Amino acid sequence: MRWVRDYKPQPQVQAWYRQALWITLGGNIFLVTIKALAAYLSGSVALYADAANSASDVVYSLLMVFGLWLAQRPPDLTHPQGHSRFEPLVGLMVTLSMTFAGFEAARASLQRFLIGGLAIEPGLPTLVLLFSAGVKAGMYLAITHLAVKLHSPTLQTTAQDNLSDVLTSTAAFVGAAGSKLVHPLLDPIAGFLVALWIFRAAFRAGRENLNYLTGAGASEELRHRIVEAAQSVPGVLRVHHLMTDYAGPRLVADLHINVDGSTPLVESHRICDEVIARVEAIPEVDRAYVHIEPDDWTD
CATH class of the missing domain: 3.30.70.1350 (Cation efflux protein, cytoplasmic domain)
Structure with missing residues (x-):
């Protein structure tokens, strides 16, 4: 009698997953470090909001490493059909971290808006945001390529999150630059836009992972x-x-x-x-x- 489903190790698949995890984790740790430092030195709330988004991405990456490690474990007597349900479970935890980042970005933007904004000197904030957008665009292309190879919804969601980050960094760039060139309130307004993007991504990720966990059917x-x-x-x-x-x-x-x-x-x-x-x-x-x-x- 067969007690667990057949399982065949796939070294190439595991190598692709490791590559995706290193790109995601390494890229997000690098970006949150330079954004947090630049936000501290410049005082830009839009850059701070974008740094909060990157901080949630680091948490996302760490949880994704753990979740995919569990999900790829072979079937055993405790989980005879495999461990794939761990992946969307971790996805819900990631959604919570994204929601917290959105709340933090909105809170900081509201505080800056209530005091009338602050003109941010162009230079470091704008350069960091442009650089961040470029790095995230590269991560989006790389993770999308691996997601297609692996047919992984988790990596597809990660790729879309990277694409959203390109847009949020662009919005933060406009806010930081516009606070000096147009009006100081553009900086917190851009921070609000970043928060909205984070909430949108969290909602979509939460809905998708709930479908996986609750046994939703195919389209x-x-x-x-x-x-x-x-x-x-x-x-x-x-x-x-x-x-x-x-x-x-x-x-x-x-x-x-x-x-x-x-x-x-x-x-x-x-x-x-x-x-x-x-x-x-x-x-x-x-x-x-x-x-x-x-x-x-x-x-």
Whole structure:
């Protein structure tokens, strides 16, 4: 009797994950250090807000390292289907850290707004923000490339967070530069915009990870792809039942297929294996379970 699901180590996959983690963690620690120092020296609240965002990214990175390490552990008797649900669980913890960063950015911006703003001398803040935007753009491209290879929703979310950071750094740059050239209130206004971007990213990440944890099903488009993959196997007459739900960040698909009732058992078993192989070849699907029934049997 098999007590746990089959597991085959994938060294290349693990190497790609390590690369993504080093890029994310190293880049965010570097950026929060230079932003915090520049914010302290310049007094820019927009830069402070952006530094708070980068601080949440460091926490995000550390939790992501821990979560992906747990999620990639092989199945065992305590978790016979694997540990993939740890990934979205850590994602919710990350969402809380992002929300705190947004609150801190909004609080600092409100305080600066109530005192009428402060003109920030151009130079260090603007240079740091432009540099940060460039680094984040590079991180976005690198993580997106790895996310596509790994079909990882977590890395896709991280890549989108990097893209949002490009926009927030740009907003903070406009605020810091505009506080001197246009009006001092532009600096806290830009800080508010940064906070809104953080809250938006936290909301989207929280909603996505809750779907993974609560067993949400596949989209209609993905369900059609699963049915088409199964029905492309010679011998499959139709799929009359499909149920999907997320087990962590990837799907489990349960299918009932109809075949000719006179098909020999050995051939039926081959058809079943081929359906499983084609469905599990879909990047979003982790595993598939197939039940074979004779033609016209729809229970």
